[in-house]
Amino acid sequence: MVNMKNRILDHFGLKVLSLIIAIVIWVIVANVDDYTTTKQISGIEIEFINGDAITEKNKVYEVPEGTVIDIIVKGRRSIVEKLTNEDFKAVADLSKMSITNAVAVNVSAVSSRIDKELTISYTNNAVNIAVEEKLQKQLPITVRTSSEVADGYAIRNKTASPNLITVEGAESVVNTIEEVVVDVDVNGASESLSAYAAPVFLDKNGNEIDSSKFDYDVKEVEVSVEVLKTKELTVRVKTQGEPKKGYAVASINYQPTSILVVGEAADLAKVDEVVIDDIDVTDCSKDLETPITLADYLPSGITLAEDTQEVMEKVAIEEIEEKTLVISGDEINIVGKSGELNYEFKDNISYILKVRGLRENLDNLKVTNLIPSIDVSGYDVGTYKFSVNFKEIKGIEILDNIEAELEITQVQ
Numbered sequence: 360m361v362n363m364k365n366r367i368l369d370h371f372g373l374k375v376l377s378l379i380i381a382i383v384i385w386v387i388v389a390n391v392d393d394y395t396t397t398k399q400i401s402g403i404e405i406e407f408i409n410g411d412a413i414t415e416k417n418k419v420y421e422v423p424e425g426t427v428i429d430i431i432v433k434g435r436r437s438i439v440e441k442l443t444n445e446d447f448k449a450v451a452d453l454s455k456m457s458i459t460n461a462v463a464v465n466v467s468a469v470s471s472r473i474d475k476e477l478t479i480s481y482t483n484n485a486v487n488i489a490v491e492e493k494l495q496k497q498l499p500i501t502v503r504t505s506s507e508v509a510d511g512y513a514i515r516n517k518t519a520s521p522n523l524i525t526v527e528g529a530e531s532v533v534n535t536i537e538e539v540v541v542d543v544d545v546n547g548a549s550e551s552l553s554a555y556a557a558p559v560f561l562d563k564n565g566n567e568i569d570s571s572k573f574d575y576d577v578k579e580v581e582v583s584v585e586v587l588k589t590k591e592l593t594v595r596v597k598t599q600g601e602p603k604k605g606y607a608v609a610s611i612n613y614q615p616t617s618i619l620v621v622g623e624a625a626d627l628a629k630v631d632e633v634v635i636d637d638i639d640v641t642d643c644s645k646d647l648e649t650p651i652t653l654a655d656y657l658p659s660g661i662t663l664a665e666d667t668q669e670v671m672e673k674v675a676i677e678e679i680e681e682k683t684l685v686i687s688g689d690e691i692n693i694v695g696k697s698g699e700l701n702y703e704f705k706d707n708i709s710y711i712l713k714v715r716g717l718r719e720n721l722d723n724l725k726v727t728n729l730i731p732s733i734d735v736s737g738y739d740v741g742t743y744k745f746s747v748n749f750k751e752i753k754g755i756e757i758l759d760n761i762e763a764e765l766e767i768t769q770v771q
Contacts, residue, residue: 396436401429405449405464405486412454413490419529420453421489430466433478446473451486461485494530497523498539500558500580506546508586513621513664514545516585521577524558528573536573537563541580553583587621589664593632594618596651596672600641607679607754608640609717613672618653619664626660633657640674647674681758682721686710690726691747691763695736698770702735705742705764712749713758720754728752733763742766 405426413420428449432439449466456462463485468474502517524539541556558580560568596613618633633656640647651670653663688704696702712731714724729752733745747761 394436395433396439397431397433398439398442399429399431400442400444400447402427403430403444403447403449403466405451407451407453407462409452409454413456414493417493418490419493421529422486426486428464428466428481428483430479430481433480434476438473438476442468442473446470447479453488456488456490460488460490462488489529492530493527494533495525495527496533496536497525498536500524500577501538501540502582502584503540503542503559504545504584505542506544508545509547509549511589512549512586513589513619514584515587515621515662515664516583518583520581520583524575524577526560526573526575532568532572535562536560536568538565541582543582543584545584545586548584548586551583551585551587553581555579556582588624588627589619589621590627590630591617591619592630594653594670595632595634595636596638596670597634597636598638598640598674599636600639602640602676603642603644605679606644606676607717609675609677609719611638611672611674613651613670615667615670618667620657620661621664622661626658630658630661635670635672638672638674640676643674643676644678646676648672677717677719679715680718680721681713681715682724684712684714684724684726684729686712686726686731686747686761688763690731692730692732693765694732694734695738700740701768701770703766703768705766710747710761710763711759712761715756715758716754720752724752724755729755729757731761733765735765735767738767740767740769 405422405428407422410420430447432442446469447466448469449464451462451464453462464481464483466479466481468477468479500519500522502519504514504517508514519541526533526536526539538561540559540561542559543552543554543556545552556579558570558575558577560570560575562568594613594616596611598608598611602608620627620630633653635651635656638647638649638651649672651672653668653670657663687709688707691704693702712726712729714721714729716724728750730750731747732749733747735743735745742764744762744764747763749757
């Protein structure tokens, strides 16, 4: 035991000195191995805080997409070599934004212990923020159909519920919204249908706008499409009243002459034509041209199935003229003759007949068109005066009453 103690204490000072020297050597070696180094850390996402400092002023802001920052860290190798971008946080405080809309970015290590060990440097230390006025706008929702319904059917009505939508966002974005639609496919439909659809926002050129750039209060719209049978109806236009004295209706022209309507089968069965009979030409002395709203003349339960909403009609008003015709006895037809009698117009004279009508009717009018005639049925030998009858021709007025003197004799 004494020997063991003597051995421990033997050269004790030298042993302590050796231990101290060993520790110093270890520290020196450790420090040489854990030297100071630098490393670039890329892609640290920037967190933007205190955005309400902007929105409370009725403004909106937008940060550049994928906003990240790159840094260079300096520290002991044993710490630096293990670091990734997840070990750092980058914060931009929007309440401290400059008058040029730039906000500083502050980067630190997530761990405060590590943060004290590092020196962090970066050059791109500010981000520019887009700031503008907030705008709220209310727009109607329109139902937009695609494809075609079944043959013999048409869409009578399309409704959206709700039919209004409120959008809110940056003024420059909201002002580009020209129309809001909901789409529904009606391919081959032969009955009414309903569906739910998300609103689609369109600009003035009909291009879709990314709805993630603004807020809106209606996310889903109930759509109803009324699909009913169709029928083609004839269109007739008539006038009422009389033109100014000395004038007449020369013609009535209008387009279209037929229309396609839609309705319940029972309602369609009751109608074959649309009559427009209230075109008033009273005291007119010149042409009358009027657009006519077709819907005003359709019976209850029937609506138009086409885009055509009006009939364009033109009533031609022309001055009435007179014409003189000369009628010979040979041109007068004798009706009801007896084979035992002879018939001869006395003195073989000609008769003057005045007629009145529109120029287009008078220009080509001939005596033969009027088929002048007298009826001698039951008359025996003698000399008689007969009123000459004329065929009625639309648009021609006979002004004279002609009497023809006829001599009837016995056949020898």
